[in-house]
Amino acid sequence: MSKPKETIWPIEPHTIAKHEILRRYLGAWFGIMINSNPKVLFIDGFSGPGRYLGGEIGSPLIALKIATEQLGKRQQKQAILIFIEENAERLEYLKSEIENIDVPANIQIVYLHNEFQNSVSDLLFNVQNIGRYLLPSFVFIDPFGINDFSFSLVEKLLRNPKTEVFINVMVEFINRFLADPNDEIKKIIVDLYGTEEVLKIVEKPGNRVRQLQDLYKSQLSKNAKYVRYFEMRDSNRRVIYTLFFATNNLLGYVKMKEALWKVDQQTGISFSDSTNKDQEVLFILDPTPEIIEILCKHYSNQSILKKDIRIFIEEKSPYIVRQLNVALKIMENNGTICVEPCKCDGLNRKHGTFPDNCIINFLN
Numbered sequence: 001m002s003k004p005k006e007t008i009w010p011i012e013p014h015t016i017a018k019h020e021i022l023r024r025y026l027g028a029w030f031g032i033m034i035n036s037n038p039k040v041l042f043i044d045g046f047s048g049p050g051r052y053l054g055g056e057i058g059s060p061l062i063a064l065k066i067a068t069e070q071l072g073k074r075q076q077k078q079a080i081l082i083f084i085e086e087n088a089e090r091l092e093y094l095k096s097e098i099e100n101i102d103v104p105a106n107i108q109i110v111y112l113h114n115e116f117q118n119s120v121s122d123l124l125f126n127v128q129n130i131g132r133y134l135l136p137s138f139v140f141i142d143p144f145g146i147n148d149f150s151f152s153l154v155e156k157l158l159r160n161p162k163t164e165v166f167i168n169v170m171v172e173f174i175n176r177f178l179a180d181p182n183d184e185i186k187k188i189i190v191d192l193y194g195t196e197e198v199l200k201i202v203e204k205p206g207n208r209v210r211q212l213q214d215l216y217k218s219q220l221s222k223n224a225k226y227v228r229y230f231e232m233r234d235s236n237r238r239v240i241y242t243l244f245f246a247t248n249n250l251l252g253y254v255k256m257k258e259a260l261w262k263v264d265q266q267t268g269i270s271f272s273d274s275t276n277k278d279q280e281v282l283f284i285l286d287p288t289p290e291i292i293e294i295l296c297k298h299y300s301n302q303s304i305l306k307k308d309i310r311i312f313i314e315e316k317s318p319y320i321v322r323q324l325n326v327a328l329k330i331m332e333n334n335g336t337i338c339v340e341p342c343k344c345d346g347l348n349r350k351h352g353t354f355p356d357n358c359i360i361n362f363l364n
Contacts, residue, residue, distance in 0.1 A: 151194030226253035231270035
């Protein structure tokens with residue numbers, strides 16, 4: 001993915017998919033956060049002009065649209081949207097787009113003509129800390145290259161337990177230059193990953209792109225409780241870049257997994273430019289057998305609340321509750337599990353449903 005030279009440029013299929021993930025997740029994030037917090041913060045570290053050549057809106061306008069929908073009728077709540085862009089012409093284009101939008105008074109927009117790496121430390125000091133109150137923050141880091149931010153900056157962001165990051169890491173580009181003898185390139189890669197372990201991958205057997213993905217996930221996991229990644233592939237199904245999401249909030253993690261499964265209904269882990277969104281998928285991979293295997297292995301001969309099973313699947317697997325319930329229904333029908341007729345509250349449980357307070361017995 002080359003860096004465009006124009007002020008605005010055509011959108012690519014994988015970018016549309018990325019924006020669909022962002023749109024679905026922010027729709028949940030803004031709603032959840034403003035219900036329990038007086039103010040929230042969204043940072044777009046590489047905002048661009050806000051619109052593509054075909055008229056499609058970019059990430060800053062997606063965020064502004066959702067924030068307006070969520071805060072328009074909640075005047076007591078506030079949101080700060082910070083758009084960072086180093087290209088002056090693109091930032092001016094974005095400003096001109098937003099000037100035509102009726103922005104609610106409780107949404108503050110800040111434009112920064114600067115590099116993301118240089119500006120975000122000051123932001124954390126001046127905006128994040130309001131007395132002792134840390135703002136719930138979502139930071140979208142979507143550069144065109146690999147030398148636009150460091151892992152130390154990501155660590156600094158995640159020191160606020162209420163901060164979530166959504167990061168584009170160009171793993172295939174890194175893979176091509178991993179063995180480059182140039183010390184400057186090595187330093188850029190090490191700074192991006194925050195560890196010299198990344199340079200050792202070139203000496204290891206196996207899929208180097210997967211190892212690069214796993215290492216970055218491991219680095220994020222040192223700073224956030226829940227981490228997930230999603231691959232963007234070209235029309236030949238080669239990985240272009242990988243999106244990483246990190247949070248300390250289980251509900252946020254669940255909502256991101258739901259967004260990923262909406263974009264990739266096959267596996268929940270990747271999108272390819274070869275995918276034709278208008279073509280019906282003839283064969284959708286069914287995760288049910290694997291979920292059943294996971295449950296039988298983990299809960300063999302146990303009686304357990306559905307709530308505990310749900311949390312286990314949400315935290316420890318790539319799957320979501322909707323898929324879990326399908327698996328439980330099959331297991332009940334084939335006699336693998338037996339569900340108590342009464343729930344914990346003493347009320348009868350309806351056959352084929354699996355509320356959090358029902359008790360499930362695994363029979364083998």
